[in-house]
Amino acid sequence: MAIGRKSEVVTDGTHKISLDEKREPLRGSPEETGVHGYDVEKAGQTDRRMSRLGGPTTIGLAESDSDSVASVGKQMEQEASNAIKYRTCSWQKTAALLFSEYICLAIMSFPYSYSLLGLVPGLIVTVAVAGLVLYTSLIVWEFCLRHPEIRDVCDLGQMLYYGWRWVWYATAVMFLLNNTFIQGLHVLTGAKYLNTMTDGAVCTVGFSAVMAVISWICSLPRTFDTLSKLATLSAFFTFVSVMLAAVFAGIQEHPKGYNTGGTSGKLVGEPLVYAGTPSSTTFVAGMNAFLNISYTFIGQITLPSFIAEMKEPKDFGKALWTVTIAEVIVFSLVGAVVYNYTGSQYNTSPAFGSLGNELHLKVSFSFMIPTLIFLGVLYASVSARFIFFRIFEGTRHKGNHTLVGWASWAGILAITWIVAFIIAEVIPFFSDLLSLMSSLFDSFFGFIFWGTAYMRMRKADYGPGWVTKRGIRGLIGFSFNVFIILIGLYMLTAGTYATVQSIIDNYHAGVVGGVFTCKSSALVAESTIKHTGLYDLHIKHGGKMVPFGGFSMPVQYADLGVGESHDWTREKASLFDVGHMVQHRLSGPAASLLLEKMTPSSVTALPNYQSTLSCLLHPGTGGIVDDTVITRLGPDTFYLVTNAACREKDLAYIEEQIAASDHPSHIDWQVLDDWGLIALQGPLSGEILQNALQALKATDLEGSEVALQKVYFGQCKHYIVNDPSSSVDAAPIMVSRGGYTGEDGFEISIPPSWTPTFTQFLLDNAGPDKLRLAGLGARDSLRLEAGMCLYGHDLHDDTTPVEAGLSWVVHKDRRTGGGFHGDGVILRQLRPVKEGGTGPSRRRVGLVVEGAPAREGAKIMATDGEEEIGHVTSGCPSPTLGKNIAMGYVKNGMHKAGTEVSVLVRGKKRKGVVTKMPFVASKYWKQAAGTSPG
Helix, strand or coil, X not given: CECCCCCCEEECCCCEEEHHHHHHHHHCCHHHHCCCCEECCCCEECCCCCXXXXXXXXXXXXXXXXXXXXXXXXXXXXXXXXCCCCXXXXXXXXXXXHHHHHCCHHHHHHHHHHHHHCHHXXXXXXXXXXXXXXXXXXXXXXXXXXXXXXXXXXXXXXXXCCCCHHHHHHHHHHHHHHHHHHHHHHHHHHHHHHHHHHCCXXXXXXXXXXXXXXXXXXXXXXXXXXXXXXXXXXXHHHHHHHHHHHXXXXXXXCCCCCCCCHHHCCCCCCCCCCCCCCCCCCHHHHHHHHHHHHHHHCCHHHHHHHHCCECCHHHHHHXXXXXXXXXXXXXXXXXXXXXXHHCCCCCCCCHHHHCCCHHHHHHHHHCCHHHHHHHXXXXXXXXXXXXXXXXXXXXXXXXXXXXHHHHHHHHHHHHHHHHHHHHHHHCCCHHHXXXXXXXXXXXXXXXXXXXXXXXXXXXXXXXXXXXHHCCHHHHHHHHHHHHHHHHHHHHHHHHHHHHHHHHXXXXXXXXXXXXXCCCCCCHHHHHCCECCCCHHHHHHCCCEEEEECCEXXXXXXXXXXXXXXXXXXXXXXXXXXXXXCEEEEEECCCHHHHHHHHXXXXXXXXXXXXXXXXXXXXXXXXXXXXXXXXXXXXXXXXXXXXXXXXXXXXXXXXXXXXHHCCCHHHCEEEECCCCEEEEEECCCHXXXXXXXXXXXXXXXCCCCECCHHHCCCCEEEEEEECCCCCCCCXXXXXXXXXCCCCCCEEEEEECHHHHHHHHHHHHHHHCCCCEEEECHHHHHHHHHHCCCCCECCCECCCCCCCCCCCHHHCCCCHHHHCCCCCHHHHHHHHCCHXXXXXXXXEEEEEEEECCCCCCCCCEEECCCCCCEEEEEEEEEEECCCXXXXXXXXXXXCCCCCCCEEEEEECCEEEEEEEECCCCCCCCCECHHHCCCEC
16 A cells, blocks of 8 residues: 655555545445444444545555445446356355354364363453454454455555555465465374374375365365355364264263273373362463464454455354354363363363274264365465465456466465475474464464554544543543553463473474374374373473373473473482383393393393493394393393383394293293383482482381492392381382483382382472472483483484494403394494404584584584585583584594584584583492592
8 A cells, every 4th residue: 555645645556546535435325335334342333434544555456446445336346247256255154154264173172271271261261362352353344344445464454554565565474374384284184184084094194195185176166155165064064073072071981091000001080170270280381271272263364355255244243243152152162071071181182082982082073074174275265365366356367267267276276285285294393383373473363453453443533632532432442452462462472482482392302293204193093192100290290291202201390491400400309200111121041141142231240230231232233223221130130121112113122032042931021011210310319319218218128228328320229118108018119320311310110009109209308499300301401411312313223332332332241252133243343444343434423513503314514515424313402501512423534522514404504513422521429439429
């Protein structure tokens, strides 16, 4: 919009119009101008004359639009002879479009939001947000009635902000990004549905592609009038779906996972329903719950597009009120009923996953498929018509069946769906990024725009001083719309912070998914994720749970952020749940022979109650099956711990190795699935554990008192614990001194009946000034600073111990005789080339990287930038050092400390320096250092 500020004329791009001429048409009757009065404050029609803000937008409207205030009637006359007519929607059809936009899959995340906010606050937020969105939607309607030439929110944005061209472009970018990301979400959700129904019969990428193609076909209708028929079907089936889910949640005997404790480690207890906000809800979690509810209601971005195709825009209010009332009833009812029957422990998002009967889950979820397709279709259509109208405005291709018109329409839609498919597959933390996009954009399209629109319209109506001219009504209206703008700014700032923090936490924990993955995203598979015996404790303390290694594990807790938890561990002590790890017991006369075949360690030389880090090896190649800790408990008894992510592979491997051994009947193998495992780490850990064991009157197996100062790094001890205040019988726990953080600490293996009791006692006895719970986020940054490997990232099946910098796990007694899997490869790698060996072709190194942190997969280049010499396997900012650290592999010869390299981070070369590990000096309690850490 170009408005002449210093002259007596304005221009609409084609004609010069005097200011008086420009305003004159609006002084006629509503029938003449198409501007039917609606006062949002009176919530109804009014005869009050309503003024326009100005002329048309030069970008948004074509030059052929000579009448800047073309009435609805004139617009309909102009397209009367066209084969494709756009202003054909009745208010009933528009209501169907609104129903399909709002009555969607997001409803099924309301129970989860209520579990975080509490039932009463959740219902209050639902009604409050619905009221605010209704009010702002009425403002949108009033603005469009005043300016019937507006076709979408981009036209509106430029007109609203004084005709500034950059506003139109900025709004267009936000508009298209918002719509395309919503399309991507529905590609992702559609693939989840297909995986759920078929039990992952096809690669997830394939299902995503199928969903994108189906959605593209359904997007082809050119008018909202045609789409409204699909919208009605979509809204109906969604209503049936959520009602079925609510009914099934109520009639099922128990939610999924109920009281399944024991070996599977799932929680127990009746569903916990909180009337108020649970104390465990963090700001980030609560903010995300609020945003989730807000995003479901906020849809004003599409309203100008819908109104632009109505025969009678003055009837839009009927559609709006109808849909809003239905929203509040359906959203509140479904959210409250499902939350009441699933509680905070068993709740999933979407709530279908909490249904204990798989048939109920699939039946209710199946009714959602029209919405999974249509809502993405709706946003694709809105985006496509935005582009299509700009290209073909004023040509016969816009309103008639031409090859160019239809080919262009189909092509534009195809591009949007291809981009949506790529977004759905490439972004591993899609839900967080969608929340980020929403907090950035819905803050404007849901609140800020419309608070501003109200003020501009009232100023246009009443002139300068409009606030005071209208008395108390003006003051209330002004104050309320300032409040609306502040809500938008709060979403923009606090909402963006919450979603960015969530992304950072997931990066720290290493739980983001892969790109273009074939791994099943089935809802059934997600809902059967395992829980450790401490899951209830995590929920109680505000743990943010994420899938990791097949388990639901805490990434952080309510009291400390990831960085704070990291620092707390270095300065005091933290308690980690590592019960997802697999604990094994191998015993029998042939157990040591088996271990010396599978690993390069000399377990026969290992003293009783002594541990060693080792590797399970592949025959022939010497590649690492998994890294493990082996502890000797007796002459023929050994205890092993392996990684949860490798569970199925490791179990199959060990079973195969036992079967292939010379004396399989002489080996007894137990997997201690139901045992707990916790890691107490930090400089205060010795004091904390000593005090706790003394308080429990613990003794070792010989009846002696606890003396942890005599248990050194790599050693273990059994203690009998007995809590007089508990009905749980006395039981032995195994305390091993060591850990994954580089700090002094212990890993404690606990019988199932004692796991929650002992863990809670540790926390209570130490108190929050000394001991806090810590999650995967802090554990990952701590282990990286300590130079520790994470299998699946820094170690793989094709990595040998020598390449991984773990040559020391090959015991000196084994370097001559061999006798372990892959000994031919490993022993040659251990010998330098000059001595007849091969040496390793690559080596694991530590790196300090300038600028942005290098993440897994980043390429490592020679300083000339031409030769790729390796890649990063782990990386993060070091809270302790204040530098970006990383771990990776480089070709042999480039591994010496001080070697400068280039690391490609987000397409830019960053200086990196090869650095000795650990990055932070270890503080293990070693016997060689006497009685102090060293």
